[in-house]
Amino acid sequence: MVERRTGIAVLAHVVMILGALIVAFPIYMAFVASTHAPQDIMQSPMPLWPGSNLWASYSAALTGSSGGGTPVARMIWVSFVITAIITVGKISISLLSAFAVVYFRFPLRQLCFWLIFITLMLPVEVRIGPTYQVVADLGMINTYAGLSVPLIASATATFLFRQFFLTVPDELVEAARVDGAGPMRFFKDILVPLSVTSIAALFVIQFIYGWNQYLWPLIAATSQDMYPIVVGIKQIIGTGESVSEWNVVMATAVLAMLPPAIVVVLMQKWFVKGLVDTEK
Amino acid sequence: MASIELKNVIKRYGSGKTANQVIHGVNAQIKDGEFIVIVGPSGCGKSTLLRMVAGLEEISDGQISIGGRVVNDLEPSDRDIAMVFQNYALYPHMTVFENMAYGLKIANVPMDEIKARVDKAAKILELAPYLERKPKALSGGQRQRVAMGRAIVRQPQVFLFDEPLSNLDAKLRAQTRLEIQKLHRELGITSLFVTHDQVEAMTLAQRMIVMNGGVMEQFGTPEEVYTRPASTFVASFIGSPPMNLLKNAPDAQPGVITGIRPEHLDITPTGWALQVEAVEMLGAERLIYGKWAHKLHAADADETVIIRIEESAAVPALGSTLHVTPRADRIHHFNASTGKRMDTV
Numbered sequence: 287m288v289e290r291r292t293g294i295a296v297l298a299h300v301v302m303i304l305g306a307l308i309v310a311f312p313i314y315m316a317f318v319a320s321t322h323a324p325q326d327i328m329q330s331p332m333p334l335w336p337g338s339n340l341w342a343s344y345s346a347a348l349t350g351s352s353g354g355g356t357p358v359a360r361m362i363w364v365s366f367v368i369t370a371i372i373t374v375g376k377i378s379i380s381l382l383s384a385f386a387v388v389y390f391r392f393p394l395r396q397l398c399f400w401l402i403f404i405t406l407m408l409p410v411e412v413r414i415g416p417t418y419q420v421v422a423d424l425g426m427i428n429t430y431a432g433l434s435v436p437l438i439a440s441a442t443a444t445f446l447f448r449q450f451f452l453t454v455p456d457e458l459v460e461a462a463r464v465d466g467a468g469p470m471r472f473f474k475d476i477l478v479p480l481s482v483t484s485i486a487a488l489f490v491i492q493f494i495y496g497w498n499q500y501l502w503p504l505i506a507a508t509s510q511d512m513y514p515i516v517v518g519i520k521q522i523i524g525t526g527e528s529v530s531e532w533n534v535v536m537a538t539a540v541l542a543m544l545p546p547a548i549v550v551v552l553m554q555k556w557f558v559k560g561l562v563d564t565e566k
Numbered sequence: 567m568a569s570i571e572l573k574n575v576i577k578r579y580g581s582g583k584t585a586n587q588v589i590h591g592v593n594a595q596i597k598d599g600e601f602i603v604i605v606g607p608s609g610c611g612k613s614t615l616l617r618m619v620a621g622l623e624e625i626s627d628g629q630i631s632i633g634g635r636v637v638n639d640l641e642p643s644d645r646d647i648a649m650v651f652q653n654y655a656l657y658p659h660m661t662v663f664e665n666m667a668y669g670l671k672i673a674n675v676p677m678d679e680i681k682a683r684v685d686k687a688a689k690i691l692e693l694a695p696y697l698e699r700k701p702k703a704l705s706g707g708q709r710q711r712v713a714m715g716r717a718i719v720r721q722p723q724v725f726l727f728d729e730p731l732s733n734l735d736a737k738l739r740a741q742t743r744l745e746i747q748k749l750h751r752e753l754g755i756t757s758l759f760v761t762h763d764q765v766e767a768m769t770l771a772q773r774m775i776v777m778n779g780g781v782m783e784q785f786g787t788p789e790e791v792y793t794r795p796a797s798t799f800v801a802s803f804i805g806s807p808p809m810n811l812l813k814n815a816p817d818a819q820p821g822v823i824t825g826i827r828p829e830h831l832d833i834t835p836t837g838w839a840l841q842v843e844a845v846e847m848l849g850a851e852r853l854i855y856g857k858w859a860h861k862l863h864a865a866d867a868d869e870t871v872i873i874r875i876e877e878s879a880a881v882p883a884l885g886s887t888l889h890v891t892p893r894a895d896r897i898h899h900f901n902a903s904t905g906k907r908m909d910t911v
Contacts, residue, residue: 465672466669467672
């Protein structure tokens with residue numbers, strides 16, 4: 287029995303390590319490439335160990351001094367602002383709409399819920415034409431609002447909060463009523479604190495979602511200094527005759543990966559709890 | 567402190583032809599400071615009635631007043647009541663102190679008074695060492711006490727209890743029962759207590775309301791309810807084992823049900839002849855289950871008569887014939903068609 291268990295443990299670890307390697311290797315290669323001079327990367331085979339050009343590549347990327355145009359520092363800032371607006375906006379709007387759908391009896395309540403739910407099936411890409419028209423007509427092209435607001439409405443988050451609210455015992459609502467808490471007071475004092483773990487999980491998911499937006503910023507941002515970093519990477523890669531400085535491109539990619547990675551690492555505990563925890 | 571008055575209170579769900587009426591006009595006058603227990607089987611409407619007093623259910627018809635003030639259209643928080651829920655309904659993210667203080671905080675009571683009131687309640691309920699804990703870190707009995715503490719600090723006119731003991735184990739339940747009694751003696755606040763447990767009802771109540779199918783069957787002291795049940799339902803619901811309700815007692819008139827509690831049947835040399843079917847040992851006493859020895863009326867003569875005897879008394883052999891005599895002053899009569907008590911036969 288003990289032997290069999292060790293066998294399974296070894297097998298599990300082999301599979302796990304293989305999987306991790308497959309995922310990690312390209313990231314490692316990006317990092318390695320960012321530490322070499324441009325001409326070293328073009329050699330065949332490509333070097334597998336970090337080189338000595340780390341400082342030069344990253345400072346070139348951050349300041350944009352290598353002729354690529356916008357500094358990465360600026361792009362990270364743009365990304366960060368957009369992502370923050372999207373994440374906070376999505377969570378607050380979803381919390382409120384789920385609250386309305388679950389706790390209030392108003393005409394066409396069920397219809398409202400289904401309308402929200404149906405939009406789940408319509409990703410940004412499908413409505414990108416009309417959305418662009420609206421944003422352009424409102425003069426929001428190349429603004430933080432234009433880049434983030436159209437991405438805020440979220441059926442997924444509303445649905446998740448609705449499901450969570452449905453598990454909150456009725457007695458708790460009644461106890462709050464007896465205690466004299468009005469609806470918004472109940473929402474603020476009881477419902478939101480109870481949803482903290484769900485909010486944390488959604489924060490992680492939505493942060494990554496916002497950070498990784500590509501298509502919408504690509505059309506809604508036309509000026510270089512409003513490019514978020516994910517779009518910026520593409521712009522740094524030279525087209526046609528100009529030579530790509532791959533070390534700078536890779537440094538930019540590594541920098542782009544860092545913020546979501548930090549968010550995931552810092553919030554991992556909450557993230558797992560929010561998705562798994564059913565105890566209230 | 568306040569009296570409570572229920573005037574022809576009706577609850578129905580839905581409207582028009584599909585309306586489903588679940589409370590059929592309850593009338594009751596509850597005096598200031600009384601401890602009233604509402605008891606009945608599940609689905610009899612006892613919780614609904616309590617929730618209507620609390621303001622958590624709308625009153626379809628009739629009128630409820632607390633302390634002379636009609637509360638039909640008032641929010642629960644404006645009715646000057648406090649409620650203890652079956653599952654305690656403590657706010658899981660708040661400490662014991664915050665749980666108890668929440669209602670006061672909303673009512674804008676100054677912080678030092680909140681603290682004084684919570685500390686006092688915590689002292690009464692022996693919760694002082696746990697004030698900084700979250701409900702998750704408390705045992706069932708402690709959570710129950712926090713729920714009561716939350717009710718006490720509000721200093722309400724009326725306490726409402728919705729089966730607060732049903733989630734406790736037997737020992738804790740008996741203990742908490744005594745605590746609730748003590749609390750009521752000390753605070754003297756009018757209380758409505760819903761339970762399905764007749765022992766709880768008998769021990770706690772100053773007066774009790776027995777409900778069945780949305781109708782108030784009887785409203786009286788535990789003694790009255792036990793010794794003079796108003797209907798066959800009350801007679802069979804209160805008391806364990808239940809009262810014998812006999813259609814075929816030897817000297818019965820047609821259309822009259824004879825009721826006699828098992829402890830009021832004495833084994834005598836002559837009297838009602840019964841055939842012993844089973845004997846149960848309960849510790850301090852034994853229950854003898856008997857059937858009529860000679861079928862009196864052919865139709866439904868198959869009635870079981872339960873007799874309660876002392877543990878030390880002689881045990882009759884199974885299958886033997888036993889003679890019992892009911893104590894004359896303990897015989898009850900009920901109308902066989904309405905089930906209502908008949909005081910003159």
